[in-house]
Amino acid sequence: MRVRALSALALRWLWWIVAIVVVLYAIGRPVQLVWQSHYRGDREPWLQLIGPYSVQLHWQSREPQQSVVRYGLASTPLQRQQREESAVTEHRLQLTCLEPATRYDYQIDAGPRYSFTTAPLPTDRQPLRFWIQGDPGRYVAETAAVNRAAWHWMAQQPLPQRQSQSLFDLWFTTGDNAYPSGKQLDFQRHLFEPYTELLPTVGYWPTYGNHDARRFSFYRLFDFPDQAELGGVPSASEHYYSFDYGMVHWVMLDSHSLLFSVTMGLQGWLDRDLAANRQRWTVVLFHHPPYTRGSHDSDSVTDSRGRMVRARQQIVPILERHGVDLVLSGHSHLYERSHLMAGHYGSSHTFEPATHWLDSRSPYVKAADQRGSLYLVVGASYDLANGPLDHPAMAVATRERGSLVVDADYQQLTGHYIGIDGEVVDQFVLQKPLPSP
Numbered sequence: 001m002r003v004r005a006l007s008a009l010a011l012r013w014l015w016w017i018v019a020i021v022v023v024l025y026a027i028g029r030p031v032q033l034v035w036q037s038h039y040r041g042d043r044e045p046w047l048q049l050i051g052p053y054s055v056q057l058h059w060q061s062r063e064p065q066q067s068v069v070r071y072g073l074a075s076t077p078l079q080r081q082q083r084e085e086s087a088v089t090e091h092r093l094q095l096t097c098l099e100p101a102t103r104y105d106y107q108i109d110a111g112p113r114y115s116f117t118t119a120p121l122p123t124d125r126q127p128l129r130f131w132i133q134g135d136p137g138r139y140v141a142e143t144a145a146v147n148r149a150a151w152h153w154m155a156q157q158p159l160p161q162r163q164s165q166s167l168f169d170l171w172f173t174t175g176d177n178a179y180p181s182g183k184q185l186d187f188q189r190h191l192f193e194p195y196t197e198l199l200p201t202v203g204y205w206p207t208y209g210n211h212d213a214r215r216f217s218f219y220r221l222f223d224f225p226d227q228a229e230l231g232g233v234p235s236a237s238e239h240y241y242s243f244d245y246g247m248v249h250w251v252m253l254d255s256h257s258l259l260f261s262v263t264m265g266l267q268g269w270l271d272r273d274l275a276a277n278r279q280r281w282t283v284v285l286f287h288h289p290p291y292t293r294g295s296h297d298s299d300s301v302t303d304s305r306g307r308m309v310r311a312r313q314q315i316v317p318i319l320e321r322h323g324v325d326l327v328l329s330g331h332s333h334l335y336e337r338s339h340l341m342a343g344h345y346g347s348s349h350t351f352e353p354a355t356h357w358l359d360s361r362s363p364y365v366k367a368a369d370q371r372g373s374l375y376l377v378v379g380a381s382y383d384l385a386n387g388p389l390d391h392p393a394m395a396v397a398t399r400e401r402g403s404l405v406v407d408a409d410y411q412q413l414t415g416h417y418i419g420i421d422g423e424v425v426d427q428f429v430l431q432k433p434l435p436s437p
C-alpha cells in the first residue's frame with residue numbers, strides 16, 4: 001500500500017513538473033522571439049528603396065536621437081538637410097527630390113560622409129552591373145574571400161559605357177541572409193558588422209530564405225516596395241513585390257511562405273505584374289529552386305516541405321507565360337545553371353532535352369515570342385554542401401564557392417559566376433531580338 005501511495009505521489013509531482021515546464025516554455029518562447037527581434041546598439045546606415053528620385057536611409061542608434069541628415073551632389077558642400085520628426089533608436093528617413101543616375105553624398109549628424117548613386121530611369125539604356133550573393137548568411141573567412149574575388153574581378157573587368165562610379169549598381173542575395181535563425185544578433189554578426197562599408201553606399205535587396213523566417217527580424221530591418229514605389233504593380237505585401245532599375249524589372253518572391261496564407265495573392269499579382277511589365281530584361285529571385293539536385297532535391301515532395309515542387313508547379317508557368325529571362329534561387333549550397341528552357345513542371349526524370357531546351361548553347365538567343373528562361377542556383381557564397389549535381393535540366397553544375405555578377409546592356413544579359421579564387425567558373429550570355437518599333 002505504502003509503495004503504491006508513494007508512486008502515485010511521485011506521478012503527481014512529475015505531472016506538475018511537466019505542466020510547469022510546458023507553461024514556462026509557452027510563455028518564454030514568444031518573449032524570446034520578441035526579445036530577439038531587437039538589437040540595442042549602433043548600426044551604420046543601410047540603403048533601401050533606391051530609386052531615380054529618392055532613397056530610404058535606415059540606421060540605428062543605441063540611445064534615442066533626433067538626427068539631421070545633410071546631403072547634396074557628390075564632392076560638393078552638403079547644402080540640403082532633413083531632420084527627423086522625433087527622437088528614435090530605429091531610424092528611417094527618405095531623401096526625396098533627387099535626380100536619376102546621379103551621385104550624392106550624405107552625412108548623418110557628425111558621422112562619416114557616404115556616397116550613393118540613384119537609379120537610372122526605366123527608359124535609360126545605360127549598361128548596369130549587379131552582384132548576387134548566394135545564401136551568404138555566415139560571415140567567415142570563406143565568405144570574405146568569395147566577396148573579395150568578385151569585387152576584384154569587377155574592378156578588373158569594368159563594363160564598357162557603364163556610367164556609375166560604384167563597383168556595381170545593386171546588391172542582391174538569394175536568401176538565408178543570417179544564420180542560423182535570422183535573428184537580430186545573426187544579422188548584426190553576419191551582415192551589419194562585416195559590411196559597414198558597403199551597406200551605406202549600395203542598394204541592398206535580400207531575398208527571404210527559410211532561415212530568415214525563423215525569427216521576425218527580416219521584415220523589421222528591411223522595407224520593400226509593396227506599393228510599386230519604384231515601378232511594377234502594387235502587391236500590398238512585402239512578401240512579393242517588383243521594381244524597375246534602369247531597363248531591368250526585378251521581381252522578388254517569398255517562396256518560404258508559399259505554403260501559408262501570407263502569399264495567397266502571390267500568383268494573381270505575379271501574373272498581373274509581369275503582364276504589365278515593358279522593361280527590356282526581367283529577373284526573378286526566390287529562395288527555393290524549381291530545379292536542383294544539389295544539397296536539396298527539387299523532385300522531393302518532403303524536402304523543404306515540397307516548396308521546390310510548388311515553386312516549379314505554381315510559379316514557373318507564370319514566369320514562362322511572360323517570358324522572364326533569368327530566375328535566381330539559392331537554398332542548395334552549390335552552383336547550378338540551365339540552358340534556355342521552358343515547359344518542364346515535373347520531376348527530373350521527365351525532363352526531355354529535345355523538348356524543354358529551347359537553345360542549348362551560349363550565347364542563348366530568344367525567339368520573337370520571348371519564350372524560355374535561364375534558371376540558376378546560386379547558393380554557395382558561404383557554405384559548400386554535397387549533392388549529386390545530376391539534374392538533367394542543369395547544364396552546368398559545380399561544387400564551388402562563389403557569387404554571381406550579372407551585367408545588363410540593351411543587347412544582352414551576361415552572367416559570370418566568380419569562384420573563391422577569382423576564376424570565372426561559369427559564364428553565359430542571353431540575347432533577344434530588338435522590340436518591334
Ligand SMILES: [Fe+2]
Nearest residue numbers: 176209210331
Ligand atoms: Fe535555405
